[in-house]
Amino acid sequence: MFKICVFAGTTEGRRLVGYLEGSNAEVTACAATEYGGELLSREGNIRVRTGRMDEAEMERFLREAGFDLVIDATHPYALEATVNISAACENAGVRYERLCRDASSLPEEAAILPDAESAAEFLSRTEGNVLLTTGSKELSAFASVPGFAERFYARVLPMEDSLRLCREAGLAPSHVIAMQGPFSKELNAALLRSLGAAYLVTKESGRAGGFIEKAEAARETGAKLVLIGRPQIGSGGLSFAETARLLGEEFGIARRPKVSVVGIGAGSEEMLTAASRQAIRGADCVIGAKRMLGLSRPGQAVFQTVSPTETAELIAAHPEYARFAVLLSGDVGFYSGAKKLLPLLRDCDVSVLPGISSLSYLCAKAGVSYENVKTVSLHGRNAAILPTVRRNGLVFALVGGENGAGALIGTLAQNGLGNAEVIVGERLSYPDEKLTRGRAAELAGTVFDPLSAVLIMNENTESAAAGLPDGAFTRSGSDKPLVPMTKSEVRAVVLSKLRLTPDSVCWDIGSGTGSVSVEMALAAPEGRVYAVEMKPDAARLTEMNAEAFGLTNVSVTEGAAPQALTGLPSPTHVFIGGSSGALRETVGLVLERNPHARIVAAAVSLETVSELTALSREMGFDETETVCLNVARARRIGGYSLMTGQNPVYVFTMQKKGEG
Numbered sequence: 001m002f003k004i005c006v007f008a009g010t011t012e013g014r015r016l017v018g019y020l021e022g023s024n025a026e027v028t029a030c031a032a033t034e035y036g037g038e039l040l041s042r043e044g045n046i047r048v049r050t051g052r053m054d055e056a057e058m059e060r061f062l063r064e065a066g067f068d069l070v071i072d073a074t075h076p077y078a079l080e081a082t083v084n085i086s087a088a089c090e091n092a093g094v095r096y097e098r099l100c101r102d103a104s105s106l107p108e109e110a111a112i113l114p115d116a117e118s119a120a121e122f123l124s125r126t127e128g129n130v131l132l133t134t135g136s137k138e139l140s141a142f143a144s145v146p147g148f149a150e151r152f153y154a155r156v157l158p159m160e161d162s163l164r165l166c167r168e169a170g171l172a173p174s175h176v177i178a179m180q181g182p183f184s185k186e187l188n189a190a191l192l193r194s195l196g197a198a199y200l201v202t203k204e205s206g207r208a209g210g211f212i213e214k215a216e217a218a219r220e221t222g223a224k225l226v227l228i229g230r231p232q233i234g235s236g237g238l239s240f241a242e243t244a245r246l247l248g249e250e251f252g253i254a255r256r257p258k259v260s261v262v263g264i265g266a267g268s269e270e271m272l273t274a275a276s277r278q279a280i281r282g283a284d285c286v287i288g289a290k291r292m293l294g295l296s297r298p299g300q301a302v303f304q305t306v307s308p309t310e311t312a313e314l315i316a317a318h319p320e321y322a323r324f325a326v327l328l329s330g331d332v333g334f335y336s337g338a339k340k341l342l343p344l345l346r347d348c349d350v351s352v353l354p355g356i357s358s359l360s361y362l363c364a365k366a367g368v369s370y371e372n373v374k375t376v377s378l379h380g381r382n383a384a385i386l387p388t389v390r391r392n393g394l395v396f397a398l399v400g401g402e403n404g405a406g407a408l409i410g411t412l413a414q415n416g417l418g419n420a421e422v423i424v425g426e427r428l429s430y431p432d433e434k435l436t437r438g439r440a441a442e443l444a445g446t447v448f449d450p451l452s453a454v455l456i457m458n459e460n461t462e463s464a465a466a467g468l469p470d471g472a473f474t475r476s477g478s479d480k481p482l483v484p485m486t487k488s489e490v491r492a493v494v495l496s497k498l499r500l501t502p503d504s505v506c507w508d509i510g511s512g513t514g515s516v517s518v519e520m521a522l523a524a525p526e527g528r529v530y531a532v533e534m535k536p537d538a539a540r541l542t543e544m545n546a547e548a549f550g551l552t553n554v555s556v557t558e559g560a561a562p563q564a565l566t567g568l569p570s571p572t573h574v575f576i577g578g579s580s581g582a583l584r585e586t587v588g589l590v591l592e593r594n595p596h597a598r599i600v601a602a603a604v605s606l607e608t609v610s611e612l613t614a615l616s617r618e619m620g621f622d623e624t625e626t627v628c629l630n631v632a633r634a635r636r637i638g639g640y641s642l643m644t645g646q647n648p649v650y651v652f653t654m655q656k657k658g659e660g
Contacts, residue, residue, distance in 0.1 A: 263355025510578025
């Protein structure tokens with residue numbers, strides 16, 4: 001087992017110790033103070049040593065322990081500590097590496113000075129209150145500034161040594177702010193305003209040291225930033241990523257990242273569960289959409305993306321981070337990116353933390369029970385919402401894009417559902433949350449926030465049974481002959497044999513009027529129907545009938561099979577109502593695209609029946625079935641009702657074993 005010593009007096013040092021926790025290394029973490037030691041992990045392979053050492057004591061300690069590697073992760077301004085550690089390692093013959101904090105870009109308006117003494121001299125020529133955030137050890141350098149006790153306020157750690165140094169420098173308790181960071185920009189700004197500070201004195205301590213938050217607060221409040229530059233120590237060092245890579249390549253220390261996939265609920269921090277809040281605060285790196293990254297804390301690395309693939313790649317590309325929090329909107333099991341992300345994280349230790357979904361939140365606000373709700377997502381999806389609303393009394397819809405809720409309500413109002421009651425929840429859980437309730441016809445034309453969800457209550461639901469009345473379909477223009485149509489009784493049998501699922505990808509080959517296409521689209525509202533028809537007039541009728549039913553999940557291709565099928569997505573279900581003499585080639589193409597597609601074909605002529613019978617035997621189907629439908633309809637002749645027989649229709653069902 002390798003023996004590693006980490007001088008861990010900084011955020012990076014504590015993070016590195018956490019990174020080494022549970023590894024195949026014996027780790028000693030050194031802190032100068034008891035307080036610093038309390039912040040370090042003490043799990044398993046981690047031993048903590050506290051107390052200051054001079055160079056001779058360090059050398060003796062390193063020799064006796066027999067370390068393989070020493071990592072100096074002390075503060076970038078702790079010049080004396082770094083010099084002593086480096087010299088002690090050289091004398092003891094132990095490998096030394098310096099973990100350097102990443103530098104921040106420096107504001108152009110800042111006064112940049114080489115040391116505390118120069119900063120004090122600069123401030124001697126100014127007037128106005130000063131907030132010192134450079135630590136208690138630097139106070140003596142500023143004590144000589146005229147009016148020090150009245151002008152200066154020091155923010156220091158809440159430790160006895162720090163408070164003692166403040167007293168020795170001559171600061172009254174009312175001029176001492178004893179607080180432990182990290183500090184947000186908002187807290188820094190509030191402190192500057194409350195003190196009436198004209199100057200903020202700080203060190204370039206990097207993101208981990210809260211420098212960015214201090215610089216932004218100074219800019220916001222108009223305080224002048226007085227910056228003490230970093231001392232130059234040797235020839236530089238390693239970043240955290242480079243340190244992690246060195247530990248992996250040379251010492252075989254490879255860590256499985258801990259990834260928390262966090263559902264943040266409706267969006268506000270107040271709606272987070274306690275477990276989710278803890279996972280976010282404990283993460284080294286936070287990944288999510290822009291609006292979600294506001295939940296991160298100062299010092300954390302953040303990456304903006306909503307792509308599952310990019311998220312997995314970011315985690316793999318940053319071995320320096322031991323703990324990740326991936327933020328997803330709503331609940332991780334409700335139309336969430338978690339579905340695609342989780343299979344990509346096989347090399348990570350993953351915990352999934354659910355959030356309060358917008359569905360449960362909106363229903364609670366509206367006083368509506370959601371036990372019978374039908375859920376639909378229109379956010380980046382092309383679902384057929386109208387059939388869903390017509391067939392369900394309560395529908396919840398996630399919407400996306402600019403005024404997605406307004407577009408949905410307009411669609412309802414324009415397609416015979418204007419009387420449906422609608423509840424729109426805008427910016428749920430945020431301070432400017434708003435609920436709007438009314439009939440679709442009344443709310444049509446209203447503009448809503450892009451971050452909205454919608455409840456739709458329809459009292460006049462329709463049956464979901466297949467076999468719509470034939471009169472529901474347009475069959476020709478006024479001066480055109482009737483286009484052939486699969487009759488309602490046959491459609492009902494065809495749909496039952498197809499066994500469609502809500503997300504089926506369907507081909508309707510020889511669509512005619514589109515009656516089967518419409519029934520397919522109604523049965524698969526989350527799927528897609530591709531209607532293929534070689535006759536231009538019939539293709540247009542298919543489009544007209546799909547539009548009449550408000551179906552957005554039907555696409556029509558004009559052309560003959562099998563050529564017109566080549567550019568379509570692979571089907572799960574296929575209905576063949578006509579193939580123009582290319583039946584064998586058409587079935588062959590279907591099986592080439594998906595060997596397990598479920599095929600249902602209708603035949604009227606004996607020649608087509610004969611060909612389908614041969615195909616069902618020759619092409620290796622595991623399931624075949626042939627049904628002959630003989631339908632007779634009553635009609636009035638004089639004072640009597642007589643049954644008139646229709647042409648017999650043969651329905652063939654064919655499928656190979658396996659999933660389509």
